[in-house]
Amino acid sequence: MPGWEDRARIGWGPGAAPTTTVQVEACPAASAPAAWSVYTGGTWVASPACVPLVIRSEGQQVEVRLAIGAACGENN
Structure with a gap:
Protein backbone atom coordinates (compact mmCIF):
# COMPACT_ATOMS: atom_id res chain seq x y z
CA MET A 1 0.00 0.00 0.00
CA PRO A 2 1.60 3.33 -0.99
CA GLY A 3 2.82 5.30 2.01
CA TRP A 4 3.24 2.24 4.22
CA GLU A 5 6.49 0.82 2.79
CA ASP A 6 8.59 2.13 5.70
CA ARG A 7 5.96 1.47 8.36
CA ALA A 8 4.62 -2.08 7.92
CA ARG A 9 5.72 -5.45 6.57
CA ILE A 10 4.19 -8.92 6.32
CA GLY A 11 5.79 -12.33 5.98
CA TRP A 12 4.31 -15.80 5.43
CA GLY A 13 5.73 -19.26 5.00
CA PRO A 14 8.84 -21.10 6.12
CA GLY A 15 11.67 -18.70 6.89
CA ALA A 16 9.27 -15.75 6.64
CA ALA A 17 11.10 -12.49 6.12
CA PRO A 18 9.49 -9.05 6.34
CA THR A 19 8.33 -7.86 2.91
CA THR A 20 5.65 -5.64 1.35
CA THR A 21 4.14 -8.34 -0.90
CA VAL A 22 3.22 -11.96 -0.21
CA GLN A 23 1.82 -14.62 -2.53
CA VAL A 24 -0.08 -17.48 -0.89
CA GLU A 25 -0.79 -20.76 -2.69
CA ALA A 26 -4.38 -21.68 -3.46
CA CYS A 27 -6.41 -23.68 -0.98
CA PRO A 28 -6.92 -27.39 -1.75
CA ALA A 29 -9.89 -28.30 -3.92
CA THR A 43 3.48 -8.79 10.71
CA TRP A 44 6.07 -6.18 11.55
CA VAL A 45 5.25 -2.53 12.21
CA ALA A 46 7.31 0.54 13.14
CA SER A 47 4.64 1.43 15.70
CA PRO A 48 1.13 0.15 16.55
CA ALA A 49 -1.24 0.93 13.69
CA CYS A 50 -4.37 0.06 11.77
CA VAL A 51 -2.66 -1.13 8.58
CA PRO A 52 -4.35 -1.28 5.17
CA LEU A 53 -3.98 -4.68 3.50
CA VAL A 54 -4.84 -5.27 -0.16
CA ILE A 55 -5.98 -8.80 -1.04
CA ARG A 56 -6.10 -9.89 -4.69
CA SER A 57 -7.62 -13.14 -5.88
CA GLU A 58 -9.01 -14.36 -9.19
CA GLY A 59 -9.00 -10.89 -10.76
CA GLN A 60 -10.72 -9.23 -7.79
CA GLN A 61 -9.26 -6.91 -5.17
CA VAL A 62 -10.41 -5.79 -1.73
CA GLU A 63 -8.79 -3.57 0.89
CA VAL A 64 -9.14 -4.54 4.53
CA ARG A 65 -7.70 -3.05 7.71
CA LEU A 66 -5.46 -5.10 9.98
CA ALA A 67 -5.29 -3.99 13.64
CA ILE A 68 -1.70 -4.45 14.79
CA GLY A 69 -1.42 -3.18 18.35
CA ALA A 70 -3.97 -0.44 17.65
CA ALA A 71 -7.71 -0.61 17.10
CA CYS A 72 -9.18 0.10 13.69
CA GLY A 73 -11.99 2.63 13.94
CA GLU A 74 -14.46 3.79 11.33
CA ASN A 75 -12.09 6.54 10.12
CA ASN A 76 -8.96 4.34 9.75
Missing part, protein backbone atom coordinates in the same frame (compact mmCIF):
# COMPACT_ATOMS: atom_id res chain seq x y z
CA ALA A 30 -13.19 -28.83 -2.10
CA SER A 31 -13.00 -32.51 -3.07
CA ALA A 32 -9.63 -32.95 -1.27
CA PRO A 33 -9.55 -34.58 2.17
CA ALA A 34 -10.09 -32.07 4.99
CA ALA A 35 -6.83 -30.63 6.28
CA TRP A 36 -5.68 -27.52 8.06
CA SER A 37 -3.72 -24.88 6.15
CA VAL A 38 -0.95 -23.41 8.28
CA TYR A 39 0.81 -20.16 7.43
CA THR A 40 3.78 -19.32 9.64
CA GLY A 41 4.97 -15.76 9.82
CA GLY A 42 3.32 -12.55 10.83
Whole structure:
Protein backbone atom coordinates (compact mmCIF):
# COMPACT_ATOMS: atom_id res chain seq x y z
CA MET A 1 0.00 0.00 0.00
CA PRO A 2 1.60 3.33 -0.99
CA GLY A 3 2.82 5.30 2.01
CA TRP A 4 3.24 2.24 4.22
CA GLU A 5 6.49 0.82 2.79
CA ASP A 6 8.59 2.13 5.70
CA ARG A 7 5.96 1.47 8.36
CA ALA A 8 4.62 -2.08 7.92
CA ARG A 9 5.72 -5.45 6.57
CA ILE A 10 4.19 -8.92 6.32
CA GLY A 11 5.79 -12.33 5.98
CA TRP A 12 4.31 -15.80 5.43
CA GLY A 13 5.73 -19.26 5.00
CA PRO A 14 8.84 -21.10 6.12
CA GLY A 15 11.67 -18.70 6.89
CA ALA A 16 9.27 -15.75 6.64
CA ALA A 17 11.10 -12.49 6.12
CA PRO A 18 9.49 -9.05 6.34
CA THR A 19 8.33 -7.86 2.91
CA THR A 20 5.65 -5.64 1.35
CA THR A 21 4.14 -8.34 -0.90
CA VAL A 22 3.22 -11.96 -0.21
CA GLN A 23 1.82 -14.62 -2.53
CA VAL A 24 -0.08 -17.48 -0.89
CA GLU A 25 -0.79 -20.76 -2.69
CA ALA A 26 -4.38 -21.68 -3.46
CA CYS A 27 -6.41 -23.68 -0.98
CA PRO A 28 -6.92 -27.39 -1.75
CA ALA A 29 -9.89 -28.30 -3.92
CA ALA A 30 -13.19 -28.83 -2.10
CA SER A 31 -13.00 -32.51 -3.07
CA ALA A 32 -9.63 -32.95 -1.27
CA PRO A 33 -9.55 -34.58 2.17
CA ALA A 34 -10.09 -32.07 4.99
CA ALA A 35 -6.83 -30.63 6.28
CA TRP A 36 -5.68 -27.52 8.06
CA SER A 37 -3.72 -24.88 6.15
CA VAL A 38 -0.95 -23.41 8.28
CA TYR A 39 0.81 -20.16 7.43
CA THR A 40 3.78 -19.32 9.64
CA GLY A 41 4.97 -15.76 9.82
CA GLY A 42 3.32 -12.55 10.83
CA THR A 43 3.48 -8.79 10.71
CA TRP A 44 6.07 -6.18 11.55
CA VAL A 45 5.25 -2.53 12.21
CA ALA A 46 7.31 0.54 13.14
CA SER A 47 4.64 1.43 15.70
CA PRO A 48 1.13 0.15 16.55
CA ALA A 49 -1.24 0.93 13.69
CA CYS A 50 -4.37 0.06 11.77
CA VAL A 51 -2.66 -1.13 8.58
CA PRO A 52 -4.35 -1.28 5.17
CA LEU A 53 -3.98 -4.68 3.50
CA VAL A 54 -4.84 -5.27 -0.16
CA ILE A 55 -5.98 -8.80 -1.04
CA ARG A 56 -6.10 -9.89 -4.69
CA SER A 57 -7.62 -13.14 -5.88
CA GLU A 58 -9.01 -14.36 -9.19
CA GLY A 59 -9.00 -10.89 -10.76
CA GLN A 60 -10.72 -9.23 -7.79
CA GLN A 61 -9.26 -6.91 -5.17
CA VAL A 62 -10.41 -5.79 -1.73
CA GLU A 63 -8.79 -3.57 0.89
CA VAL A 64 -9.14 -4.54 4.53
CA ARG A 65 -7.70 -3.05 7.71
CA LEU A 66 -5.46 -5.10 9.98
CA ALA A 67 -5.29 -3.99 13.64
CA ILE A 68 -1.70 -4.45 14.79
CA GLY A 69 -1.42 -3.18 18.35
CA ALA A 70 -3.97 -0.44 17.65
CA ALA A 71 -7.71 -0.61 17.10
CA CYS A 72 -9.18 0.10 13.69
CA GLY A 73 -11.99 2.63 13.94
CA GLU A 74 -14.46 3.79 11.33
CA ASN A 75 -12.09 6.54 10.12
CA ASN A 76 -8.96 4.34 9.75
